[in-house]
Amino acid sequence: MASVSETQAANTPNPARWFVVVVPYLWLLLFFTAPFLIIFKISLSDTAIAMPPYTPVFPGFGAISGYISKLDFENYLFLTEDPLYIKSYLSSLRIAVISTFLLLLIGYPMALAMARAPITLRPTLVMLVILPFWTSFLIRVYAWIGILKPDGLLTLLLQTIGLMGPNEQVLIFRTDIAVFIGIVYSYLPFMVLPLYSALEKMDNTLLEAASDLGCPPWKAFWKITFPLSLPGVIAGSMICFIPITGEFVIPDLLGGADTLMIGKTLWTEFFGNRDWPLASAVAVVLLIMLVVPIMIFQNQQKKVV
Amino acid sequence: MAKSLGPVKRKFSPWTDPSAVPFIRFENITKRFGDFTAVDNLTLDIYEREFFSLLGPSGCGKTTLMRMLAGFEEPTEGRILLQGKDISGVPPYRRPTNMMFQSYALFPHMTVEKNIAFGLEQDNLPKGEIAARVEEMLKLVKLEPFARRKPNQLSGGQRQRVALARSLAKRPKVLLLDEPLGALDKKLREETQFELMDIQTNLGLTFLIVTHDQEEAMTVSDRIAVMDKGVIMQVATPAEIYEAPNSRYVADFIGDINILEGTVSTTESALGAPGAVRIDCDGVSVAVEQECQAVKGDRVAFAIRPEKVRISPDQPTDTSFNAVYGEVWDIGYLGDFSVFLVKMADGRIVRAAQANVSRLVDRPITFGDMVWLTWPLDAGLVLTR
Numbered sequence: 001m002a003s004v005s006e007t008q009a010a011n012t013p014n015p016a017r018w019f020v021v022v023v024p025y026l027w028l029l030l031f032f033t034a035p036f037l038i039i040f041k042i043s044l045s046d047t048a049i050a051m052p053p054y055t056p057v058f059p060g061f062g063a064i065s066g067y068i069s070k071l072d073f074e075n076y077l078f079l080t081e082d083p084l085y086i087k088s089y090l091s092s093l094r095i096a097v098i099s100t101f102l103l104l105l106i107g108y109p110m111a112l113a114m115a116r117a118p119i120t121l122r123p124t125l126v127m128l129v130i131l132p133f134w135t136s137f138l139i140r141v142y143a144w145i146g147i148l149k150p151d152g153l154l155t156l157l158l159q160t161i162g163l164m165g166p167n168e169q170v171l172i173f174r175t176d177i178a179v180f181i182g183i184v185y186s187y188l189p190f191m192v193l194p195l196y197s198a199l200e201k202m203d204n205t206l207l208e209a210a211s212d213l214g215c216p217p218w219k220a221f222w223k224i225t226f227p228l229s230l231p232g233v234i235a236g237s238m239i240c241f242i243p244i245t246g247e248f249v250i251p252d253l254l255g256g257a258d259t260l261m262i263g264k265t266l267w268t269e270f271f272g273n274r275d276w277p278l279a280s281a282v283a284v285v286l287l288i289m290l291v292v293p294i295m296i297f298q299n300q301q302k303k304v305v
Numbered sequence: 306m307a308k309s310l311g312p313v314k315r316k317f318s319p320w321t322d323p324s325a326v327p328f329i330r331f332e333n334i335t336k337r338f339g340d341f342t343a344v345d346n347l348t349l350d351i352y353e354r355e356f357f358s359l360l361g362p363s364g365c366g367k368t369t370l371m372r373m374l375a376g377f378e379e380p381t382e383g384r385i386l387l388q389g390k391d392i393s394g395v396p397p398y399r400r401p402t403n404m405m406f407q408s409y410a411l412f413p414h415m416t417v418e419k420n421i422a423f424g425l426e427q428d429n430l431p432k433g434e435i436a437a438r439v440e441e442m443l444k445l446v447k448l449e450p451f452a453r454r455k456p457n458q459l460s461g462g463q464r465q466r467v468a469l470a471r472s473l474a475k476r477p478k479v480l481l482l483d484e485p486l487g488a489l490d491k492k493l494r495e496e497t498q499f500e501l502m503d504i505q506t507n508l509g510l511t512f513l514i515v516t517h518d519q520e521e522a523m524t525v526s527d528r529i530a531v532m533d534k535g536v537i538m539q540v541a542t543p544a545e546i547y548e549a550p551n552s553r554y555v556a557d558f559i560g561d562i563n564i565l566e567g568t569v570s571t572t573e574s575a576l577g578a579p580g581a582v583r584i585d586c587d588g589v590s591v592a593v594e595q596e597c598q599a600v601k602g603d604r605v606a607f608a609i610r611p612e613k614v615r616i617s618p619d620q621p622t623d624t625s626f627n628a629v630y631g632e633v634w635d636i637g638y639l640g641d642f643s644v645f646l647v648k649m650a651d652g653r654i655v656r657a658a659q660a661n662v663s664r665l666v667d668r669p670i671t672f673g674d675m676v677w678l679t680w681p682l683d684a685g686l687v688l689t690r
Contacts (some may be wrong), residue, residue: 213424
C-alpha cells in the first residue's frame with residue numbers, strides 16, 4: 001500500500017495526495033512518538049518530590065548539557081534486580097498466552113458458524129457480537145463481580161438448580177480463573193471479527209472440490225478451511241494478545257492479590273509508589289516486548305500477500 | 306475448422322444399440338429449490354466412454370443435474386444409477402466422479418503439485434505412486450515447469466489446466482466439467498476443446514460437460530442434450546441436433562436459423578416426392594421433402610438454415626414455391642461467410658449465408674439490391690413443436 005501511494009506521489013506531485021500521506025504520519029508523530037519520547041525521557045530520570053513528581057522534562061537550552069549527564073539507565077537496571085518485575089512480565093505473558101488460546105478455542109467455532117450461516121442472517125450475527133460495546137467496558141467487568149462473587153448470581157444459580165448445597169459457594173472470585181473469564185468475555189469480539197472476516201471470504205467451492213476429490217468434511221477443515229483462515233487467526237490473536245498483556249482493569253477488579261500482571265504493577269508504581277521514572281521504564285520495556293510480536297505479525301502478512 | 310490432432314475417432318454410437326447398458330442413468334429426476342423446479346421429471350442415459358454435453362441457457366437446470374451426479378445436491382424425486390447402482394445418499398467424497406469446477410476451485414495455499422496430488426492423498430496411495438501420477442498428469446497438461454508454483458502465479462489458461470489435471474488424477478469413472486472453458490479466450494478455448502477430446506479418447510473416460518456455448522458442445526460431444534426449464538428438449542448427435550432439430554426451441558438455440566410460421570396446405574406427394582409437405586407461410590409457399598405427422602390445416606413452422614438458402618439477383622424459373630423475393634436489408638460480413646438479411650414486402654426477414662469462395666467478386670450483392678432467395682426441397686424442415 002505505502003509503496004503504491006509513494007510511487008504515485010512521485011509520478012504526479014499532487015499536493016492533495018501528499019497531504020493524505022502526511023496526515024497519518026503526523027498523527028503518529030504527535031500522539032505516539034512524542035508521548036513515547038516523553039515517557040522514555042522520564043524513565044531515564046530520577047524521582048523527585050515535586051509536582052509532577054519527576055525532574056523537569058525541558059528546563060531550557062542552557063541546562064541541556066548538564067541535564068543530559070544526569071540521565072541514566074538505573075531504572076532499567078532496577079527492573080532486573082527486583083524479581084517482582086520479571087515475575088510480573090512472565091505472569092502477564094502466561095495469562096495472555098492462555099487467554100488467547102482460550103479465545104481461539106471459543107471464537108473459532110463462533111466465527112465459523114457465523115460465516116456458514118445464511119447470508120441474510122449474517123449482519124444480525126455480527127451486530128450481536130458487537131452489541132456488548134454499547135455498554136461501558138468497566139461496567140461489564142463490574143457486572144462480572146456480581147456474577148462471580150461468593151454470594152453472587154453464579155452461586156445462586158447453582159444452588160437453585162441443585163448442583164450446589166445451600167451452604168456451598170463458588171470460590172473463583174479474586175482468582176486467576178475469574179481473570180480468565182473476564183478476559184475471554186471482554187476480548188471475544190476482537191477475536192471473532194477478524195476470524196469471521198477471514199472465513200467469510202473463503203470460497204465455498206473449495207470445500208466442494210475437496211469433497212469431490214475424496215476428502216471428508218472433518219478432514220477438509222484442517223486441510224483447507226484452517227490453513228486459509230490463518231491470516232484471521234494471526235490477526236485475531238495479535239489484536240487480543242497485545243492488549244491482554246498490558247491489561248489492568250480486569251486483573252484489578254476480578255483478580256486476587258496474587259494475580260500478578262504487569263499492568264497492575266505499572267499502576268502501583270505510578271499511583272501507589274509515585275515512582276514515575278521506574279513506572280516509565282516498566283512501560284517502555286512492555287512496549288518493546290509487544291512490538292516484537294507485531295513485527296512477526298507484519299512479516300507473516302507480507303508472506304500471505 | 307475440423308482439424309484432427311489425435312488419431313481419427315472411431316465410429317461410436319452405443320445409444321443406437323438396444324442391448325447396450327447405460328453407464329449413468331438419470332431416472333425420473335426432479336429437483337426443487339423451494340417453489341422453483343430446477344429439474345423436472347428428467348430421464349437420461351449416458352453410455353461409457355461417451356463425451357456427453359448438457360447444453361442450455363443459464364437457469365435451465367443443467368448445472369443442477371451435474372451437481373446431483375457429483376453428490377452436492379440430492380434429487381427431490383427419482384434416482385441416479387451409476388453402473389446400475391443407485392448412488393442416492395452417497396456423499397460426494399465417496400463417489401467415483403470428479404469434477405472440474407467452473408471457477409477451477411484450486412486450493413490457493415497449495416502448489417500446483419499439491420493440488421494435483423490432493424485427491425490421490427485422500428486414497429492413502431503410497432508416496433511413490435502419488436509422485437508418479439502427479440508427474441504423469443503434469444506432463445499430460447504440459448505444466449511440468451510450473452509444478453512448484455501457487456495458483457495465483459499462473460495465467461488463466463494454466464489454472465484451467467491444473468484444474469483439469471487435478472480432476473483427472475484419480476482416474477474417475479466419470480469426469481464432470483462445469484463450463485470448463487468459459488474463462489478462456491476464443492483461440493485458447495478452441496485449442497483446449499480438441500485437447501479435451503484427445504484426453505477423453507486416450508484415457509477412455511466418460512465425460513459429462515455442462516455448457517451454454519453451443520459451438521463448444523457441437524465440437525466436443527458425441528451427443529448433446531439440449532435443456533430448457535428443467536426438461537430435456539432433444540438428445541442427439543451434434544449433426545442431428547443441427548440438421549434435424551425436433552422443435553422450434555432447439556432449432557433456434559443451436560446455430561442460426563430462419564423460422565417461418567405457416568399452415569399445412571397439402572400433405573400428398575403433389576410434387577412427385579413421397580412424404581412431401583406444402584406449407585403456406587402467409588403468402589410464401591414452401592415445399593419440404595420430409596415425412597412428418599402434420600396433417601392439412603396444422604399450424605407448423607418451416608425452418609431453414611441460412612447457409613442452405615441460395616441468394617441471386619436473377620429470377621428462378623419456377624417461383625411458385627421455395628422462392629422469396631426481397632430487398633437486401635443488411636449484410637453481415639464474417640470473413641468466411643457473408644450473411645444477407647433480405648426483407649420481404651410484408652416486412653419479414655429471411656437470412657441467407659453465402660460462403661466467400663473468392664476474394665474479389667465483380668458485382669457483389671449489396672444493400673438495397675432486389676434479390677431472389679431459393680432452396681431445394683430437402684434443405685428445410687417442418688417443426689411441429
